[in-house]
Amino acid sequence: MHIYEDHGIVIQDQERILVDPHRKRVDADRIFVSHAHSDHVHIGAKNPSTYYMTPLTHGLVEKKIPKAAYAEKMHFNSHVHGKEHKISFVNSGHILGSAQIVVEGEKKVCVTTDMKLQDSIIMPGAEIVPCDVLVIESTFGKKEYKFPEREDVYAQVGKWLKHAQQQNFLPILQGYATGKAQELTKIVNEYSSAIPFVHKNIYEKNAIARAHGHHIGKFELIDHNLKDAEVLILPPNLCDYETLHAISVSAKKSVVTGIATGWPSPSNGHETHFQLSDHADYDQLMNYVGKAEPKQVFTDHGFARELAIAIQKEFKIPARPIEEAKQYVLAQYERVTP
Ligand SMILES: [Zn+2]
Numbered sequence: 001m002h003i004y005e006d007h008g009i010v011i012q013d014q015e016r017i018l019v020d021p022h023r024k025r026v027d028a029d030r031i032f033v034s035h036a037h038s039d040h041v042h043i044g045a046k047n048p049s050t051y052y053m054t055p056l057t058h059g060l061v062e063k064k065i066p067k068a069a070y071a072e073k074m075h076f077n078s079h080v081h082g083k084e085h086k087i088s089f090v091n092s093g094h095i096l097g098s099a100q101i102v103v104e105g106e107k108k109v110c111v112t113t114d115m116k117l118q119d120s121i122i123m124p125g126a127e128i129v130p131c132d133v134l135v136i137e138s139t140f141g142k143k144e145y146k147f148p149e150r151e152d153v154y155a156q157v158g159k160w161l162k163h164a165q166q167q168n169f170l171p172i173l174q175g176y177a178t179g180k181a182q183e184l185t186k187i188v189n190e191y192s193s194a195i196p197f198v199h200k201n202i203y204e205k206n207a208i209a210r211a212h213g214h215h216i217g218k219f220e221l222i223d224h225n226l227k228d229a230e231v232l233i234l235p236p237n238l239c240d241y242e243t244l245h246a247i248s249v250s251a252k253k254s255v256v257t258g259i260a261t262g263w264p265s266p267s268n269g270h271e272t273h274f275q276l277s278d279h280a281d282y283d284q285l286m287n288y289v290g291k292a293e294p295k296q297v298f299t300d301h302g303f304a305r306e307l308a309i310a311i312q313k314e315f316k317i318p319a320r321p322i323e324e325a326k327q328y329v330l331a332q333y334e335r336v337t338p
């Protein structure tokens with residue numbers, strides 16, 4: 001069995017399995033799309049192989065699936081049999097519909113892709129998959145990344161909304177349309193008495209999540225109704241000065257903005273920062289490895305090298321960034337690494 005990076009994560013025996021390809025033209029027998037974030041979704045029309053994704057991910061990315069592509073929906077905890085492998089999806093706790101990919105053959109391999117262990121107001125955290133080989137994300141794979149309890153941040157958002165309303169400001173929350181916005185929608189519903197008015201892109205994603213049975217609360221489309229709005233939710237890329245000014249004029253109120261992201265305080269002093277990440281922090285990553293008890297680990301994204309070193313030290317197992325595994329086969333790798 002070979003595991004390496006080649007325009008996505010490859011797991012290969014005679015059969016070639018590819019997870020989250022970075023480009024549309026790829027060579028693989030079966031392709032798995034872990035979740036709906038655009039850097040993970042590149043679906044080509046000309047591939048003869050099938051793309052598998054959860055039903056909700058399929059709903060969220062439907063517009064990006066070419067008519068000629070083979071896309072198939074696979075539910076959580078169900079599986080497909082390849083020539084030598086059984087492949088299944090397990091919740092990754094990252095965004096609604098997001099999945100870890102579990103490949104069982106001669107060895108059991110789990111590719112977490114983007115994940116978090118924290119439960120959120122709209123979904124449970126990732127299920128930890130015991131495995132022989134773990135490919136774990138490492139976006140925040142450095143000890144200094146430690147996220148607060150989610151409920152504490154929700155309460156902060158609630159307080160901020162209340163404060164803004166008392167001062168007759170219009171609060172605007174910023175979060176990515178896919179993932180963060182569904183959580184923000186639910187937070188506004190649960191931690192304030194307002195119904196959020198949301199941008200069209202968010203409205204579409206929210207409606208898809210709701211149609212798939214997720215309870216994210218009430219929301220309304222921003223139309224010509226700004227004067228009735230008590231809270232807005234917008235994608236961050238639309239929160240430039242001109243747009244905010246235009247909103248303020250139509251709503252006849254001053255606006256205050258808050259942004260939800262895991263990166264520590266990106267704000268320039270004008271907006272309030274709520275540290276809500278859809279990724280695992282360092283402790284969650286180490287916790288995952290400790291409980292999954294893999295015999296070896298590959299790290300992927302962000303602080304891959306730092307996390308690999310920490311894992312080697314803590315668990316005395318081989319670990320390395322998957323990017324460096326391009327030319328290695330697993331057997332060789334086991335020999336060269338202590
Ligand atoms: Zn993601």
Ligand SMILES: [Zn+2]
Nearest residue numbers: 037039040114
């Ligand atoms: Zn990602």
